Amino acid sequence: MTPRTVSDVRLRADELSGDATVVIGPLEGYHHETYVFPLPDGTRVVKCREPRAHILWFDRRCFVSEEELLCALAGRIARVPEIVDMEGVGLQRFIEGRTLGASRRLSRRVPEAFFGQIVGLFREMVRITPAELGSVERRCAPEDRAEDGDSDGFLERLVVFIEEHVYARNAAEFGPLFHALGVGEEAFTRLRKHVAGLKERPFCLLHADLHRENFIVDPQGLLWTIDWELAMLGDPLYDLATHLHLMRYPADQELRMTHEWCRAVEGVRPGSSYGWAHDLGRILGFKRAQSVFTDVVRVSLSLSERGEPSWFALHGAAGKLQRVLIAAAEPLGLEEVPSRSEITAALVRHHRDRR
Template identity: 65%
Template structure:
């Protein structure tokens, strides 16, 4: 979509507002969608009007055909999730008014105990929702691409295949040389598979799969709402905990409390739901560290080229971030060494110069 083009989401929001731009806010910040918030003409409801951004790269495997259809199926099953409102024959997500959990609002990345308790309650509610409860919700993936209930190794293998094929190989022409300079090669996936193999079997349940601070909204009453269910899937419950811990960056004591509280509520729903936590949680966290390499190398590189030119001022910070990510994933990816920050800066600049040379030729 060109910068001058009027998106379908913007046009629809304008039509629904009756031409009153004062009731439309947006576009909101967000990676996957161009989103507008619209207060309906009766003044009682606020909805989100959005469409997927055509120019973005998808780094995560999507399971359900429609987030709105999933949310409809989950009404009454989960508390404090967006409602789907029917307006003019179409379904729109209700907008949750409140504040997301900022990364540094509380010292050391801590969250209030009341918030922590509500996140645990969310995990408890999701643990009750097995594959049979959502079998009527349309899926994106083919039946043969879905792991059998309890096949945690098969579930993780499909996530690895997605990263390998849809992130690494799909973008190899643009980023292959950069990955090579950073020490990440095709055999890194062989190392990763060996490193995470042998997970214990656990019954599948609903996973949000993206429970980070910006996907939690605290309203004026202190109630916690969970938004952005687009990456939700059915799979290994421990994977959802690992993803949450990796993204939240809790201080040590809150990480321990979340893990133990998660175990307690999940085992109460299904005694086998937390089976193998002592060994498998570390393996799944290592997978998340490895996954981050493939997504963040591309994202960081692209971020330096946003706008009118190369962002030289952001280069040192970008190199420092990538070195930290590579160091964390060195063992699961079998990296023989992690390049220094100057070496990473050189690799990022070399990619930019190769793009300029290709454009001039």
């Protein structure tokens, strides 16, 4: 048997912990290899992690360092992981508790105590303007950033990212599959037409990935927000739309969150919810379209990892892709969505071609 190679991040965690036997991991996670261990003085538990090699990034990232951003948010956002310096390495404090998703496996309804804390988080974020985070290093060049308030320009840059970094970058391998599903290059023209004409809103800090697994409920019942790696500066309504898309609230809670978000952000920075009734559906349409392109790649890759996929796996994968295509039919201008059997056949052809 070939011995397993120990990763650099595991070696670093062993070294920083002072005792390899107390290191736990790797934890589950798509983007990072993560280990957890208590500090030698026993005061805190921290995370040591590195991005996984050879993974596909489907989201535009704004800041160079999540740890640098978290340092800047200390005192501005109530409950985010603090950064602990160990021998010149910034480590995030590990928030002990359970995810919001784990606490409500049988219901999409969010308990009242947590619902109010999520609204409070939006209130805190809308206070943080781009100027206040000007010292935090950004990935994108200044000329590639939308002007403050240009919600159309902000969303156009996200469309370009999906078009260039998800679709075009993977076209050699996945192009025939995209076309078989009706989402070729022309889909981006239709998407741009669907989302055009957004109202202007003052930019602020966005988390951009607020779903149930990124909320941790601590033993005192307080909600902590983790995984700020996709945070950006932009249209506040985009953060609400992303949150609603990912949370899958029951209809009454989705409506209530929308109205409470409007009250919260308007109370801090008037104009932050301007035009929401006109624009929220457009931005939600973009999120549904984005899911099509990312899920096509992810689903097909997951089938390939299994060797020769079973009929059951293919049928389930085709069902998932059909659901996201139906949800995105309007923003992508799809007159007809392929049947499950047609999608299954396209996946089989793609799998055989990849081999």
